[in-house]
Amino acid sequence: MKILIAGAAGFIGSNLSTKLLKDGHQVWAVDDFSTGKPENIDNLRQDKNFIFANCGIETEDFLKFCFDQGVKFDQIFHLACPTGVPNIEILGEEILEACSNGTKNILHVAREHDARFLFTSSSEIYGESEVPVQREDYTGNVDPIGWRANYEEGKRFSETLVMHSVRKYKLKATIVRLFNIYGPKMSLDDFRVVPVFLMQALTGESITVHGEGSQMRTMCFVDDLIKGLCLVMEKGNVGEAYNLGSDKAISMLDLAKEIIQSTKSESKIIFTPRATHDHNSRMPVLDKVRALGWDCNTDLQTGLKITTDDFRRRLATYHIK
Ligand SMILES: NC(=O)c1ccc[n+]([C@@H]2O[C@H](COP(=O)([O-])OP(=O)(O)OC[C@H]3O[C@@H](n4cnc5c(N)ncnc54)[C@H](O)[C@@H]3O)[C@@H](O)[C@H]2O)c1
Incomplete structure (x- = not known):
């Protein structure tokens, strides 16, 4: 086509x-x-x-x-x-x-x-x-x-x-x-939560969680x-x-912990002020797309591992450049 x-x-x-x-x-x-x-x-x-x-x-x-x-x-x-x-x-x-x-x-x-x-x-x-x-x-x-x-x-x-x-x-x-x-090919300087946490974890910087990190998101x-x-x-x-998307929710604090664990990082978690426009939670109902035969099959641990490998590879070239 x-x-x-x-x-x-x-x-x-x-x-x-x-x-x-x-x-x-x-x-x-x-x-x-x-x-x-x-x-x-x-x-x-x-x-x-x-x-x-x-x-x-x-x-x-x-x-x-x-x-x-x-x-x-x-x-x-x-x-x-x-x-x-x-x-x-x-x-x-x-x-x-x-x-x-x-x-x-x-x-x-x-x-x-x-x-x-x-x-x-x-x-x-x-x-x-x-x-x-x-x-x-x-x-x-x-x-x-x-x-x-x-x-x-x-x-x-x-x-x-x-x-x-x-x-x-x-x-x-x-x-x-x-x-x-989330996944491979997200920009290393992307503002979204997975690349930000990943870059902080991989470079040993503190992981910046907004507010108490209680915001719930789903990651596909x-x-x-x-x-x-x-x-x-x-x-x-x-x-x-x-x-x-995914309908398995995770708090941003737990996501930070998950990323520290999966990258074996020594980064600490720090808490920064949360923007007033930050939404509390997102959770899709996926019945319509499931009726077409779709599902979100990759678990967070597997997806994060593939994404981490991609970030590590690109970070290495980035430093060589
Ligand atoms: N990634 C997510 O979690 C997510 C969530 C909700 C919606 N979306 C939507 O999915 C789409 C793709 O998102 P993404 O995550 O790949 O983001 P991205 O920023 O990586 O991709 C968007 C692309 O559109 C290009 N672009 C922007 N304005 C353009 C224009 N006027 N003409 C031509 N190109 C233009 C950008 O340069 C960029 O390459 C976007 O429309 C986004 O709003 C993404």
Whole structure:
């Protein structure tokens, strides 16, 4: 198949590109490197079936790339959006642009190519949840003028754009709401909790837990996630949203301890003030995606070991450079 991936140089996009190329597909890939890294796709760029453009999805260059190739895309994965909590402010305009004009552009491409379309939304669309577990029909509790709104409302607006194309233009689109994902190819300087704790553990720095570390999160390994994305793309019901992630919760303090143990680190845990906008808990209901035949199979210990090996390898090269 001919597949377009927006956000292909990112953590998930580069893992997805690798998998689709391995399965024999041709991949057209786009990224503006706002949070993705060239080294994530260096090896893929040697493959003649990986055609890359360095541009933002909100630009004319992106549209030109999609329409000048002389091919019809069968599937489009839209993953393009800056990530990482501090970037909600640092890259606020870029997030809003990707989620509005960017999503509008890529939906236009999907309609013209008559491609199946999948949008990676986020558990953040549920905001500060008033319910202990989030089903897809929970409409969320987001403050439109709150600190996290650039990302939360950006993703919500993108979902609305997708649904508009489904209703008005009969686009064959699905939405996946990702809960915390981790694994190889996360940036060494990523702001998310697993890479931050891992880097601190591997370099012997203190592990910084926010507040008392009682915040509960669920962690899904990227290989499981990729299987889920491909499954929803193939079999998901058009016009529906699917939660994707793990439903095994761990507190951030226990995650820090787990990482110290799995890396055999001598790092100490220290407690730092917790941001007021930090959400208390996230827990997906996964019945819909399980009904399609998916599950999150990799346990945390196994996933952390694979991720640690990848971080160790990259850290070694990093120091040599
Ligand atoms: N990893 C998670 O835990 C998680 C959780 C919820 C949602 N998501 C969503 O999944 C998607 C992929 O996330 P990730 O973890 O791989 O993050 P990432 O930051 O590694 O990947 C996002 C990629 O999109 C690119 N990008 C950003 N804006 C762009 C634009 N305007 N045009 C082209 N490319 C652009 C970035 O450079 C980056 O390579 C994102 O949309 C993210 O919001 C991820």
